[in-house]
Amino acid sequence: xxxxxxxxxxxxxxxxxxxxxxxxxxxxxxxxxxxxxxxxxxxxxxxxxxxxxxxxxxxxxxxxxxxxxxxxxxxxxxxxxxxxxxxxxxxxxxxxxxxxxxxxxxxxxxxxxxxxxxxxxxxxxxxxx
Numbered sequence: 398x399x400x401x402x403x404x405x406x407x408x409x410x411x412x413x414x415x416x417x418x419x420x421x422x423x424x425x426x427x428x429x430x431x432x433x434x435x436x437x438x439x440x441x442x443x444x445x446x447x448x449x450x451x452x453x454x455x456x457x458x459x460x461x462x463x464x465x466x467x468x469x470x471x472x473x474x475x476x477x478x479x480x481x482x483x484x485x486x487x488x489x490x491x492x493x494x495x496x497x498x499x500x501x502x503x504x505x506x507x508x509x510x511x512x513x514x515x516x517x518x519x520x521x522x523x524x525x526x
Contacts, residue, residue: 402466404431404448405438410465412474413450413457423450448478454491458484 402410405420408429414420423429424438428451431440442448442461450457459478468474480488510518 400464401441401443402464403438404429404436404440404442406466407442407461407464407477408448408450410468410474411477412468412471413452423452428452454495455488456484456491457488 405417405424408414408420408423409417414423420429421438424436424440427435429436430449431442432447433449442464444461444464446461448457448459448461450459458481460481461477462479463477465473465477
């Protein structure tokens with residue numbers, strides 16, 4: 398463990414992104430903020446910094462607890478940060494809204510219905526008249 402590390406490398410080590418390139422792209426794209434400011438991938442991160450991360454439709458606000466520059470197990474990654482209570486509530490509320498906003502009859506919620514999904518949709522349409 399070191400005193401500071403590049404933000405893109407830390408995000409990858411904390412398992413917010415599958416690859417370091419994806420973490421770098423997210424930082425360059427403005428989806429990551431450090432202490433409320435937009436930063437570059439080479440910006441160094443320190444313990445007690447506040448990081449805001451947007452991964453897909455999930456928004457995380459976290460406090461950095463430890464610094465790591467190597468990717469480890471999920472248990473180690475979870476010990477690197479602590480999510481704020483407000484962020485946790487908002488993220489769960491957003492996930493619930495997305496789950497409830499899916500059209501009836503869809504199971505996967507993916508871009509195209511599967512054959513099974515289509516059969517369920519057709520059954521619902523037949524029931525409604």
